[in-house]
Amino acid sequence: MKEIVRTRFAPSPTGHLHIGGARTTLYNWLFARHHGGQFVLRIEDTDEVRSTTDSVSAIFDSISWLGLDWDEGPLDMEHEKGPNGSYFQMKRLPLYQEQIQKLLQEGKAYPCYCTKEELEVIRKDAQKENRASYDGRCRRLTDRQKKDYEASGRKPAIRFEMPEEGETVVNDIIRGPVSFTNRLLPDLVIQKTTGGPTYNFACVVDDHAMSISHVIRGDEHLSNTPAQIQIYKALGFSLPQFAHLSMIMGPDGTKLSKRHGATSVLEYKEQGFLPEALRNYLALLGWATAESKQLFTPKELIQAFDLAGCQKNPATFDQVKLSWMNGEYMRAFSPADIIARSETFLKGAGLLPQLPGPSLEKLAALEREKFKLLKDVPDRIGFFYRDFEFTPEAEKVLAKPEVKDVLSGLAALLESFEPFEDKALEGAIRQFCTQKGLKPGQVFHPLRAAVSGRTEGPTLFLMLELMGRELVLKRLRRAG
RNA sequence: GGCGCGUUCGUCUAGCGGCCUAGGACGCUGCCCUCUCAAGGCAGAGACCACGGGUUCAAAUCCCGUACGCGCCA
Numbered sequence: 001m002k003e004i005v006r007t008r009f010a011p012s013p014t015g016h017l018h019i020g021g022a023r024t025t026l027y028n029w030l031f032a033r034h035h036g037g038q039f040v041l042r043i044e045d046t047d048e049v050r051s052t053t054d055s056v057s058a059i060f061d062s063i064s065w066l067g068l069d070w071d072e073g074p075l076d077m078e079h080e081k082g083p084n085g086s087y088f089q090m091k092r093l094p095l096y097q098e099q100i101q102k103l104l105q106e107g108k109a110y111p112c113y114c115t116k117e118e119l120e121v122i123r124k125d126a127q128k129e130n131r132a133s134y135d136g137r138c139r140r141l142t143d144r145q146k147k148d149y150e151a152s153g154r155k156p157a158i159r160f161e162m163p164e165e166g167e168t169v170v171n172d173i174i175r176g177p178v179s180f181t182n183r184l185l186p187d188l189v190i191q192k193t194t195g196g197p198t199y200n201f202a203c204v205v206d207d208h209a210m211s212i213s214h215v216i217r218g219d220e221h222l223s224n225t226p227a228q229i230q231i232y233k234a235l236g237f238s239l240p241q242f243a244h245l246s247m248i249m250g251p252d253g254t255k256l257s258k259r260h261g262a263t264s265v266l267e268y269k270e271q272g273f274l275p276e277a278l279r280n281y282l283a284l285l286g287w288a289t290a291e292s293k294q295l296f297t298p299k300e301l302i303q304a305f306d307l308a309g310c311q312k313n314p315a316t317f318d319q320v321k322l323s324w325m326n327g328e329y330m331r332a333f334s335p336a337d338i339i340a341r342s343e344t345f346l347k348g349a350g351l352l353p354q355l356p357g358p359s360l361e362k363l364a365a366l367e368r369e370k371f372k373l374l375k376d377v378p379d380r381i382g383f384f385y386r387d388f389e390f391t392p393e394a395e396k397v398l399a400k401p402e403v404k405d406v407l408s409g410l411a412a413l414l415e416s417f418e419p420f421e422d423k424a425l426e427g428a429i430r431q432f433c434t435q436k437g438l439k440p441g442q443v444f445h446p447l448r449a450a451v452s453g454r455t456e457g458p459t460l461f462l463m464l465e466l467m468g469r470e471l472v473l474k475r476l477r478r479a480g
Numbered sequence: 481g482g483c484g485c486g487u488u489c490g491u492c493u494a495g496c497g498g499c500c501u502a503g504g505a506c507g508c509u510g511c512c513c514u515c516u517c518a519a520g521g522c523a524g525a526g527a528c529c530a531c532g533g534g535u536u537c538a539a540a541u542c543c544c545g546u547a548c549g550c551g552c553c554a
Contacts, residue, residue: 123554127481133553175485184483186553223484223552246486246550253549281492284505288493292504311493313486314550321492321506331519369519426515444515456517 005037006213009063009070010203012044013055016264017062019256019317020218020248023282027245028216029068030283030305040210041073043088044203046196051090053077062265066275067298072210084210089202096197099205099235100158100190108234109190111156112138113149134186136161158191160201160231168226173214173243174310180226188227204228208237216243216307219314243307246286246314256317272345272373277326286311295328327372335364342377349378355385358466366458366466380457384467388453390479397449398479402438406446407480409436411473420469426461450479 007028011021032039041063045051056077063070072082080087103109114122114137123133139161141149149156162185169179190201197205207215222244232239250260262268268278276298283301284294287310296304330338339346339360346352346360354360363381371377382388390398397403409432414420417428433443448460451472457463464472 127553130482133482170484178484180483184553218551219485220551226484244485249550251491255550284492286492288504290494292492292494294492294505315493316491318491318506324506327519367518370517429515440515448516454517458517460515 003213004211005032005035006040006211007032007037007216008040008042008207008210008212010042010044010206010217011059012047012050012199013052013059014047014050015055016058016266018263019265019282022062022066022265022278023248023285024216024218024245025063025068026066026279026282027287027305027307027310028214029070030302031214031216031307032071033302034305037213038071039069040082040084040212041070041087042206042210043074044199046089046199046202048090048196058264058266065269066265066279068279089197089206092202092206093196095209096191096202096205100197100201103160103190103234104158106234107161109158109160110139110141111146112159112187112189113141113146113154113156114138115154132162132184132186134159136187139187155193157189157193159187160190160227160234162187162227162230168229170222170225170229170242172222172225173241173307175222175244175312178222182226182230185227185230188231190231200224200228201231204231204235204237207240208232208235212240214241214243214307216245219244219247243310246311248285249314249316251316251318253316260317261319272342272375273322273326274329274341274374277322277329280329281322281325285315285317295325323372330371330374331369333368335361335368338364338368338371338377342374345375346378349382351378351382351385357385357468357471362466363458366462383452383454383457390449390453391455393455394449394453397445397455400446402442403446404480406436406438406443407450407476410443410447411476411480414464414469414472414476420465422462422465425464429461446479447476451475 009021009025009028011017017025029039031037043056043059045056056074060074060076072080072084073087074080086092100109104111119134122135122137126133126135136159138156138159146156163182166182167179168182168185169177171177188200189198191197206212225242225244229239248256250256252260256263262271265278269275279298280296280301283296283305287305289304289309293304333341343352351360360381363384364377367377367380370380410429413428413432414425417425429443429447430440433440436443444460445455448457448463449455451464451467452458467475
C-alpha cells in the first residue's frame with residue numbers, strides 16, 4: 001500500500017517568520033498538496049526563554065497571508081485541529097518523558113552530570129584528538145557516583161548513547177546518500193538539566209507520533225540528521241524520508257539576515273508585495289522546472305512541484321526579480337481588483353474612502369502597467385486628489401522662459417473648450433501648438449509638469465479629462 | 481579544528497556522457513512603438529561550466545585532489 005504523504009513545518013516561535021522559513025513552509029505544503037497528502041503545523045516552543053506568543057501569531061499570520069493552509073495544527077493559542085495534538089511541544093512534555101524513561105530503562109540513555117566548564121575542557125581535548133565532542137565519560141557511572149553527584153547538588157542532563165562503530169547514512173531526497181562516521185557523533189543530550197527535551201529529540205518523537213512521512217527542512221539540519229536517525233532506531237521508529245533544502249543568502253553571499261533588508265514575510269506584506277507573487281518567487285528560489293517556467297498559477301505550482309528538482313546549492317535572494325514578478329501579477333488584475341487589493345495602502349494614504357474627483361478604478365486602469373507594488377497605487381494617483389510638490393525635474397521644465405506664455409495660453413484655451421475629453425483635448429492642444437509655432441513637446445511637457453508636478457505619468461489628455469476642467473485650470477494658473 | 485554540503489552569465493536557473501559554438505528568466509544596453517514614464521515588440525552584451533588531474537572515441541555532465549563559500553559540532 002502506498003504510504004500517505006505527510007509533511008510538516010515546525011518553527012520555533014522566537015521571532016517573525018522569515019523568508020527561509022516561508023520557503024520551507026511552501027515546499028512542505030506544495031509537496032503535500034502535490035501528493036494529495038497532509039500538511040501539519042507544529043510549534044516547537046520548548047525554548048521557554050525565547051518563545052513568545054507574538055511570534056506564534058506572526059507565524060500563523062504569515063503562513064495564512066501566503067495563502068497556505070495546514071490540515072493539522074494550532075488554530076490559535078487555545079484551539080487546535082487534528083487527531084495528533086497537541087501541536088505545541090510544551091503541551092507534549094509527558095510524551096518526551098515517557099520515551100526518555102524507556103531509553104533510560106533499556107540502557108540506551110544515561111544521566112550526565114558534567115558541568116559546563118567540564119564539558120568545555122572535554123570538547124577542547126576532543127578537538128585535538130579528532131574525536132566526538134563528548135567522550136561519554138558518564139556512560140558507566142556507578143549508583144554511588146550518581147548519588148554523590150546528586151548530593152553535591154548537580155542536576156543531570158540525559159544523554160543518548162551513540163553507536164561507536166560503523167556509519168549512519170542519510171538518504172536525502174535532494175542530496176542522495178550522505179554518510180557519517182558514528183565514532184564522531186557525540187552522545188546527544190536529549191534532556192536538558194532543566195528537564196526539557198532538546199530540539200533533536202522532541203523533533204524525532206513528534207515526527208513519529210504525527211506520522212510524518214517526509215521531513216523537508218533547511219540544510220542546517222543535515223548534520224543533525226544522523227544523530228536523529230540513531231534515535232529513531234533506538235526507539236524502534238521507522239524512518240521518514242529526508243530532504244534538506246539549501247539556504248537562502250543575502251546579496252553578499254552570507255546567510256540572509258536583517259542586515260540585507262527585509263527578512264520577515266510580514267515586512268514584505270507591509271511593503272506592498274502580493275502573497276501570490278512572493279509565493280511564486282519563493283518557489284523558484286532553489287527549484288525550477290526543466291523549461292525554467294517563471295509564472296505559475298497555484299494549481300500549476302502544485303502540479304509541477306517536485307523535490308527532485310530542488311537545487312543543492314544556496315540561492316541569493318533577489319528583490320529586483322521579486323518586484324518584477326509582483327508587477328506581473330498586478331498587471332494581470334482588473335482595475336477593480338487593483339483597488340481592492342491595495343485598500344490598506346489607499347486608506348493609509350488617505351485616498352479611501354473615495355475623495356471627490358475621478359473614480360479610483362479609472363485611475364487604476366490608467367496607470368495599471370506601472371504598478372510594481374501595492375503601495376505604488378496611492379503614490380502614482382494621489383496627485384489627482386490633492387496638492388503636490390513639484391519634482392526637481394518638473395521645476396526645471398517649468399523654469400524655461402517661454403513656459404509662462406504657454407501655460408496662460410493653454411489656460412485661456414481650456415477655460416471654455418468643449419468637450420473636455422481625451423481626443424478632443426488632444427486635437428485642440430495640437431492645434432494650439434501649430435498656431436503658436438511650437439513643437440508638441442514644448443507644450444506637452446510643461447503642461448504635464450504643471451498639472452501633475454512630474455515629468456512622467458499617465459497619458460496626458462486622458463489625465464486632463466479625468467482631472468476635470470476646474471482642477472486643470474487651477475493648476476495651470478498655480479504653475480504659471 | 482573536525483565532520484558535512486556546495487561551486488553553470490551580476491542574480492535565479494536548464495543541463496543527468498555526444499542534441500552545448502551552454503538554453504530560459506530577472507537585470508543591463510540599443511532599436512521600434514510613443515505626449516512623458518511604463519508596458520509591449522525586436523536585437524544585443526554577458527558563463528574559458530571554481531581550479532588541477534584522471535576515466536572515455538567523446539565530460540558542464542563520471543572519479544580524485546585543491547581552493548573558496550556555507551552549515552553543524554557551539
